[in-house]
Amino acid sequence: MLSERQKMILRMIVEDYVQSAEPVGSRSISKHVDMGLSAATIRNEMADLEEQGYLEQPHTSAGRVPSQQGYRYYVDHLLQLGERLKPEEISKMKVLFSERVDEIEKVAQQTALYLSTFTQYTAVVLGPQVYDNTLRSLQVVPITEHSAVLLAVTSTGQVQNKTVSFPDDISLAQVEQLVRLLNEKLVGIPIYQMRSRIFEEISREVARQMKDFEEAQRILDRLLSAIVAEKDGKVFLGGTTNMLLQPEFHNVEKAKSVLSWLEHHDLVSKALLQESMTSAPLSVRIGGENELSMLQNCSLVTATYRIGEDPVGVIGIIGPTRMEYGRVIRVLDYFSKEMTQLVTKWYSG
Amino acid sequence: MLSERQKMILRMIVEDYVQSAEPVGSRSISKHVDMGLSAATIRNEMADLEEQGYLEQPHTSAGRVPSQQGYRYYVDHLLQLGERLKPEEISKMKVLFSERVDEIEKVAQQTALYLSTFTQYTAVVLGPQVYDNTLRSLQVVPITEHSAVLLAVTSTGQVQNKTVSFPDDISLAQVEQLVRLLNEKLVGIPIYQMRSRIFEEISREVARQMKDFEEAQRILDRLLSAIVAEKDGKVFLGGTTNMLLQPEFHNVEKAKSVLSWLEHHDLVSKALLQESMTSAPLSVRIGGENELSMLQNCSLVTATYRIGEDPVGVIGIIGPTRMEYGRVIRVLDYFSKEMTQLVTKWYSG
DNA sequence: GATTAGCACTCAACGATCAAGAGTGCTAAC
DNA sequence: GTTAGCACTCTTGATCGTTGAGTGCTAATC
Numbered sequence: 128m129l130s131e132r133q134k135m136i137l138r139m140i141v142e143d144y145v146q147s148a149e150p151v152g153s154r155s156i157s158k159h160v161d162m163g164l165s166a167a168t169i170r171n172e173m174a175d176l177e178e179q180g181y182l183e184q185p186h187t188s189a190g191r192v193p194s195q196q197g198y199r200y201y202v203d204h205l206l207q208l209g210e211r212l213k214p215e216e217i218s219k220m221k222v223l224f225s226e227r228v229d230e231i232e233k234v235a236q237q238t239a240l241y242l243s244t245f246t247q248y249t250a251v252v253l254g255p256q257v258y259d260n261t262l263r264s265l266q267v268v269p270i271t272e273h274s275a276v277l278l279a280v281t282s283t284g285q286v287q288n289k290t291v292s293f294p295d296d297i298s299l300a301q302v303e304q305l306v307r308l309l310n311e312k313l314v315g316i317p318i319y320q321m322r323s324r325i326f327e328e329i330s331r332e333v334a335r336q337m338k339d340f341e342e343a344q345r346i347l348d349r350l351l352s353a354i355v356a357e358k359d360g361k362v363f364l365g366g367t368t369n370m371l372l373q374p375e376f377h378n379v380e381k382a383k384s385v386l387s388w389l390e391h392h393d394l395v396s397k398a399l400l401q402e403s404m405t406s407a408p409l410s411v412r413i414g415g416e417n418e419l420s421m422l423q424n425c426s427l428v429t430a431t432y433r434i435g436e437d438p439v440g441v442i443g444i445i446g447p448t449r450m451e452y453g454r455v456i457r458v459l460d461y462f463s464k465e466m467t468q469l470v471t472k473w474y475s476g
Numbered sequence: 477m478l479s480e481r482q483k484m485i486l487r488m489i490v491e492d493y494v495q496s497a498e499p500v501g502s503r504s505i506s507k508h509v510d511m512g513l514s515a516a517t518i519r520n521e522m523a524d525l526e527e528q529g530y531l532e533q534p535h536t537s538a539g540r541v542p543s544q545q546g547y548r549y550y551v552d553h554l555l556q557l558g559e560r561l562k563p564e565e566i567s568k569m570k571v572l573f574s575e576r577v578d579e580i581e582k583v584a585q586q587t588a589l590y591l592s593t594f595t596q597y598t599a600v601v602l603g604p605q606v607y608d609n610t611l612r613s614l615q616v617v618p619i620t621e622h623s624a625v626l627l628a629v630t631s632t633g634q635v636q637n638k639t640v641s642f643p644d645d646i647s648l649a650q651v652e653q654l655v656r657l658l659n660e661k662l663v664g665i666p667i668y669q670m671r672s673r674i675f676e677e678i679s680r681e682v683a684r685q686m687k688d689f690e691e692a693q694r695i696l697d698r699l700l701s702a703i704v705a706e707k708d709g710k711v712f713l714g715g716t717t718n719m720l721l722q723p724e725f726h727n728v729e730k731a732k733s734v735l736s737w738l739e740h741h742d743l744v745s746k747a748l749l750q751e752s753m754t755s756a757p758l759s760v761r762i763g764g765e766n767e768l769s770m771l772q773n774c775s776l777v778t779a780t781y782r783i784g785e786d787p788v789g790v791i792g793i794i795g796p797t798r799m800e801y802g803r804v805i806r807v808l809d810y811f812s813k814e815m816t817q818l819v820t821k822w823y824s825g
Numbered sequence: 826g827a828t829t830a831g832c833a834c835t836c837a838a839c840g841a842t843c844a845a846g847a848g849t850g851c852t853a854a855c
Numbered sequence: 856g857t858t859a860g861c862a863c864t865c866t867t868g869a870t871c872g873t874t875g876a877g878t879g880c881t882a883a884t885c
Contacts, residue, residue, distance in 0.1 A: 152877055165829050170878065188835045188877050230638050268613045268629045274822070276633050280617045284625050286637040289579050290822065368739060371732045379728065383720045386735075390717060473623070473639065501848055514858050519849065537848050537864045 129179075129200075135162075136172050137181055138205040141193045145449050148374045150190030195414045195448065198426070202411050202452050212457050220245070224465050231255060231285065234469065235363045238442060238462060243366025245458050248446035249389065250365040251429075253399050255285060255439040255470065261317050267306045269299050277306075284473070305333065305347075360400075360440060362392040375424055375447045384421040385445075394419075399429055399441045408463070409456065414448040426450045430459040432466035442466065478528075478549075484511075485521050486530055487554040490542045494798050497723045499539030544763045544797065547775070551760050551801050561806050569594070573814050580604060580634065583818065584712045587791060587811060592715025594807050597795035598738065599714040600778075602748050604634060604788040604819065610666050616655045618648055626655075633822070654682065654696075709749075709789060711741040724773055724796045733770040734794075743768075748778055748790045757812070758805065763797040775799045779808040781815035791815065 129137065139159060143151045153169040156162065173191050176182045181197040184190075193201065211217075223241050235252045242250035260281040268276045274292040281287075293302060312329055313321060325347060333347060367389055376382040389395060398419065412427040428450075429443035442462055444455045478486065488508060492500045502518040505511065522540050525531045530546040533539075542550065560566075572590050584601045591599030609630040617625045623641040630636075642651060661678055662670060674696060682696060716738055725731040738744060747768065761776040777799075778792035791811055793804045 150877090154877080166877095167829050167831095167879095168827085171828090174879080184878090186836060187879090189837075190877065263619070264617045266615055266617070266627070268615070270612070270631075270633050274633075276629050276635060278615070278627055278629075278635065280619075280625055280627075282619075284619050284623075284639050286625060286627065286635070288635040288637075290633050292822075366739075368732050368735045371728050371735070377728050379720050379726050379731065382728070382731075383717050386717045386720070390715075473641075499848090503848075515848095516850095516858050516860095517856085520857090523850080533849090535865060536850090538866075539848065 129176075129181075133172055133176055134205060136169060137176060137193070137197060138201065140173075140176075140182065140191060141197065141201045141205070144192055145451055148449060150185055150192050152190035155190075193449075195416070198413045198448060198452070199416075202413070206453050206456070208453070208456065210453065210457070212461060216245075217461070220461060220465075224469070231470070231473075232361070232363075234466075235361070235440075236365075238466060239363040239365030241365070242442060242444060242458065242462060243369055246444055246446070246451070246455055247366075247369055247372060248444045248450065248455065249367050249370050251389075251395060251399060251441075251443045251445060252363040252365070253396060253441040253443075254361040254363065255434075260285065261315050262313050262321070264314065265306055265310050267303055272299060273297075275299065275302065308333065360396060362396050362399075364389060364395075370445075373447045373449075375449065381424065385425060388419065388421045389445075398422075398427070399443055409459065411452065411456070424448060426452075428452070428455050428459060430463035432463045432470065434467075434471050439470065440466070478525075478530075482521055482525055483554060485518060486525060486542070486546060487550060489522075489531065489540055490546065490550045490554070493541055494800055497798060499534055499541050501539035504539075542798075544765070547762045547797055547801070548765075551762070555802050555805070557802070557805065559802065559806070561810060565594075566810070569810060569814070573818070580819070580822075581710070581712075583815075584710070584789075585714075587815060588712040588714030590714070591791065591793060591807065591811060592718055595793055595795070595800070595804055596715075596718055596721060597793045597799065597804065598716050598719050600738075600744060600748060600790075600792045600794060601712040601714070602745060602790040602792075603710040603712065604783075609634065610664050611662050611670070613663065614655055614659050616652055621648060622646075624648065624651065657682065709745060711745050711748075713738060713744075719794075722796045722798075724798065730773065734774060737768065737770045738794075747771075747776070748792055758808065760801065760805070773797060775801075777801070777804050777808060779812035781812045781819065783816075783820050788819065789815070 136156060139156050139162070140151045143155065153166040153173060156169045157164055157166040173182060176197075177184065177191065180194060181200060182191040183194045183197075185192060212220075220241070223237070231254065235254045239250045239252040242252070262279060263282050264278075264280045266278040266280070268278065270276060270290070273295065274290060277289050277291050279287045309329070313324065316324055330347065367386060370376050370385055371382055376385065398417075409430045410428070412422075412429075414426060415423055417423070417425065417427060422445075424447060425445055426448045427443060427445050429441050431438040432440050432442060442459060444450075444459060446455070485505060488505050488511070489500045492504065502515040502522060505518045506513055506515040522531060525546075526533065526540065529543055530549060531540040532543045532546075534541060561569075569590070572586070580603065584603045588599045588601040591601070611628060612631050613627075613629045615627040615629070617627065619625060619639070622644065623639060626638050626640050628636045658678070662673065665673055679693065679696065716735060719725050719734055720731055725734065747766070758779045759777070761771075761778075763775060764772055766772070766774065766776060771794075773796060774794055775797045776792060776794050778790050780787040781789050781791060791808060793799075793808060795804070
C-alpha cells in the first residue's frame with residue numbers, strides 16, 4: 128500500500144521520466160514546486176518504492192526509473208483523466224474530422240495518420256470487421272468471356288472484389304445465373320455463416336440447375352472464397368517511423384524488431400483484436416504484459432469504435448513503455464468517439 | 477578512358493565493396509585469384525582511378541570506395557548481364573508465381589514481398605494505373621435510403637468503390653436512373669476523358685431528365701469524383717525494414733529519412749512514375765542521380781510491367797548505393813516479365 | 826519520530842593517451 | 856612497366872584517470 132506522499136512521488140517520477148527519458152534523481156524531485164521536502168527524504172521514499180517494486184535503478188548511483196509495475200500503478204491509480212485535451216488541440220482535431228472523406232479505407236488511413244502526428248507515436252487502425260457483417264449484394268461484372276470481377280458488398284458498405292476466371296465449359300450466362308441464385312439465398316446472412324449455408328442449402332440446388340455437380344462445386348468454391356477471403360480487418364499504420372524518434376529505439380536492432388512486426392499486418396491485426404474486441408472500451412498493455420517478445424519494451428494502448436453498440440474496429444497507439452499514457456488515452460478516447468459517430472452515421476443513418 | 481586492367485580493377489573493387497561494405501585495399505585486390513599483380517601496381521592504378529573520379533577515399537590510409545560515377549560505370553559497362561539467375565533461385569520464384577492469387581492487389585502485395593525477400597532490399601510495386609483505362613461498368617448498390625456504394629470497374633478489372641450520400645430531396649431511384657444514363661454514355665471511354673465528357677454531353681441531358689439542373693450537377697460531381705479519384709496507382713511496399721540491415725543505415729537519422737519517405741506513398745509513386753513509365757524497360761538511379769535528398773545514399777532500380785505493349789505499372793528495388801546491381805537487375809527483369817505475362821493473360825486473354 | 830544536512834562511496838560518461846594495424850604514396854631497384 | 860621496401864597517416868580499440876550525478880547511511884535538528 129502506498130502513502131499519499133509515495134503516490135505523489137511515483138507520479139512525479141513517471142511524468143519526469145516520460146519527458147526526459149533519463150533516470151530521475153531525488154534532487155530534481157525535491158526541487159519541484161509544491162514539494163516541500165528535501166532530497167534526503169525523497170531518497171528514503173524512493174528506496175521504499177523500489178523495494179515494493181514500483182521503481183528500478185539502472186545501476187547504483189543512477190536515478191530511478193519506473194518499473195512495469197510502476198507504470199501499471201500510474202495508469203490505474205494516478206492518471207488524472209479528468210484533464211481534458213487542450214481546446215486548441217480539440218479544434219485541430221475537429222478540423223481533421225470535418226474534412227469530407229467518403230471511403231472507409233481513406234478514413235481509416237487518415238485516422239492512423241492523424242493519431243500518429245498527434246501523439247508522435249505509431250498509430251494502428253483496424254478497419255471495420257466485415258466478418259460479422261451480412262451480405263448486402265453480390266455483383267458480377269464480366270471482363271472477358273471467361274473471367275469476371277465478382278463484387279461483394281456488405282451491410283457496412285465494405286466492398287470486396289475478386290477477379291475469378293472459370294473454365295471453358297462454363298459460360299458467363301451460367302455464372303450469372305449462379306450469382307442470381309446466391310443473391311437470393313445469401314443476402315442478409317452474416318458472412319461467417321456463409322460457408323455452411325452454401326453447403327447445406329445451395330449446393331444441391333445448384334447441382335440440380337447446373338447438371339454437373341462437381342463443376343458447380345468448383346465454381347461455388349471460387350465464388351465463396353472471393354466473399355470470405357478478407358475476413359481479417361485491414362490494418363492501417365501511421366507514423367511507423369515515429370518509433371525511431373524514441374531514444375529506446377536508437378538501437379537499430381530493437382527498432383528493427385518492432386518495425387518488422389508492424390510489417391506483418393496479420394500479426395498486428397491479431398494482437399489488436401485479441402486485446403480489444405472484448406468488453407473494455409480502452410485497454411493498456413504495458414511492456415511485458417504483451418506476450419510478443421518484440422513488444423517487451425513497448426506499450427500498446429487501444430480503443431474500439433462501434434456501430435451503435437457493436438464494436439467493429441480498433442484504433443491504437445504503439446510506443447515505448449515510457450509513454451505519455453494520459454495524453455495517448457485522451458487522444459484515443461476522442462478519436463474513437465469520433466470514429467464511432469462517423470461510422471454509425473454513415474452505415475446505419 | 478579506362479584500360480582493360482583498370483576496368484577489371486574497378487569491377488573487383490565494386491564487387492568486393494558491395495559484399496563487405498568496407499573500403500577495399502590494394503592488397504586484397506592483389507591477392508585475388510586471376511590477378512597476377514602486386515599490391516603496389518594496384519595502388520598505382522587505384523590512384524589513377526581516383527583521379528578520374530571513379531573511386532573515393534574515406535580518408536588517407538583507408539582503402540578505396542566506388543564513387544557514384546564508379547557505380548555508374550560499373551552498371552553501364554562492367555555488369556555481365558549474360559549471367560542468369562541460378563536455376564534453384566528461378567525455381568523458387570516459379571513456385572511463388574504459380575500460386576493462385578486472384579486479385580490484383582494481392583498480386584502486387586505479394587510481389588513486393590517476394591522481391592524484398594529475394595533481394596534483401598526494400599521493394600516497391602506500383603499497381604496498375606487505372607487512369608488510362610476505360611470504364612467497363614458503373615454499379616450502384618444502395619445501403620440506406622440516402623447513401624449507396626458506387627462501384628466503377630475498369631477495363632483492366634480494377635475496382636474503385638466509394639460510398640456516396642445524397643441529399644434528402646434526391647431519391648435512390650433518381651440516382652439509379654442517373655447511373656443508368658452514365659453507363660450508357662461512359663462505358664468504353666478512357667477515364668481521363670471522363671470529366672470533359674460529362675460536362676459536354678451529359679450535363680444537359682441529365683438536367684433535362686432531372687429538372688433541377690443545379691442538383692444534378694452536384695450529384696454528378698460526386699459520382700465523377702468517385703470514379704476518377706484514385707488516379708494514382710497504389711503503392712505496395714515489401715521489406716521496408718530490410719533497409720535497416722544495411723550498415724549505411726545503422727545511423728538512425730539516415731534510416732528515418734528514407735523510411736519516412738517510404739511512408740509517403742504519393743511521393744514514392746511520383747518518383748517511380750517519373751522514372752519509369754518512359755521508354756526504357758529498366759532504369760537505374762544511383763545516389764545523387766535521385767533528386768530527393770533522402771535518396772542521396774540510395775539507389776533505385778525500376779522495371780515496368782505491361783499489358784501487351786502498354787506499360788501499366790512499375791516494380792522497383794530501393795537499397796544503398798552499395799547495391800548488388802547485377803542481382804537486382806536480374807531479379808527485377810524476371811519479375812517484370814512474370815508480372816507482364818500474368819496481367820496480360822489476365823486482362824486481355 | 827520525522828526530517829534533513831553532511832559525507833563517503835559508486836558508477837557511467839568523457840576525454841586523453843597509447844599501441845596496433847591497415848593502407849597509402851613514394852622511391853629506388855628489378 | 857612492375858615491385859619491394861619503407862616512412863607516414865589515420866582509424867580502432869584499450870587503458871586510465873577525472874568528473875559529476877546520485878545514492879545510502881549517520882548523526883544532528885525540528
